[in-house]
Amino acid sequence: LQRTAAERIARASDEEGLRAIEREYLDKGGVIAGLLASIPTLEPTERREFGQSANGLKQAVQAALADGRAALAAGRLAAELAADDFDPTLPGARLERGSLHPLTQVRREVEDLFSSMGYQVLDGPEVELDYYNFQALNIPVDHPSREEQDTFYCDREHTLVMRTQTSPVQIRAMERMTPPFRVIAPGRVFRNEQQDATHEHTFHQVEGLVVGHGVQVGHLTWTLKNFLTQLFDREVPVRLRPGFFPFVEPGFEFDMGCAFCGGKGCRVCKGSGWIEFCGCGMVHPRVLEAGFAGRDDVDVSALTGFAFGFGLDRLVMTRYGVDDIRQFMGGDLRFLEQF
Ligand code: FA5
DSSP states (O other), rough: OOOHHHHHHHHOHHHHHHHHHHHHSSSSSSSHHHHTTGGGGHHHHHHHHHHHHHHHHHHHHHHHHHHHHHHHHHHHHHHHHSSSTTTSOOOOOOOOOOOOOOHEEEEHHHHHHHHHOOOOOOOSSSSEEEHHHGGGGTTTTTTTTSSSHHHHHSTTTTTTOOSSSSSSSHHHHHHHHSSSEEEEEEEEOOOOOBTTTTBSSSSEEEEEEEEESSOHHHHHHHHHHHHHHHHHTOOOOEEEOOOOTTTTEEEEEEEEOTTTTTTTTOOOTTSSSEEEEEEEEEEHHHHHHHHHTTTOOOGGGGOEEEEEEEHHHHHHHHTOOOOOOOHHHHHOOOHTTTT
């Protein structure tokens, strides 16, 4: 039986032929199954040897089929190689490669630059307690940024919000770290806002917080200027204007010289030569108190700090001259493939 099967397999000229032999020998109701089924009719002394040879036959047929298939494949390949129209010098099919989102690319650069200045990179929850997003940041209950048109609330009681800023990570950092420390916290934030070319409901901020002894405004401006100069790879002029944020005192708006016109005035900076870069200031004493509340190891009265928060999307727009923020989350590959 084994020899016949092997000879037939060797003669088979295609996969169809092999399949037919396979069915005949190996399928349910095939030759080998028949042999095995007949075992109970044999003398008990013969059964063992018979069973073993039937199984041996099965394995031999399976091995011969595998060899037959390998031989057919080798034959096909040889035929293809020998054919006139086969050109081994033709380039192969091109693999499409993905790329990192521009926001991801710049976020990583930002993380690297701040890491090189001794900052730790922190993360915080996107669904946040009202306490961290507002209360601990000295944002009173009647502050306009709490109103429903700005904040997405997650429950009726308004204890959970989609964070509207990365500033809550400031409090989370104070709760678990011991000054002096320097941290940044990049992440997604959400505001119930009308969308336009510069406003998204879901966008990205990078928070910065430094707490220690003798931290002053000069450290803040140097840090941001140094950061921007490295990011844009050229000297970036900066200026501070007074600004109000409940969690800093004094608070500032931080502007950078327009990267497109070099300060002469253009479409991007609307003729002013300056672009708003971020909100910042010296951490409000009430915020330090809330953040370090109950910490016997921290003397809050001896500490000062600065904080800043900038929009990553708008930074990427400035860097690459993107004129509509909605491109970032729009999912249009023709836009993304340019980066
Ligand atoms: C804040 O969110 C403060 N938490 C920043 C801060 C941190 C101040 C620490 C002081 C100390 P503001 O609402 O201005 O501030 O937002 C900060 C940045 O987020 C803006 O400069 C802007 O770049 C960006 N931003 C604000 N709203 C939007 C929006 N709808 N779409 C895109 N970017 C936005």
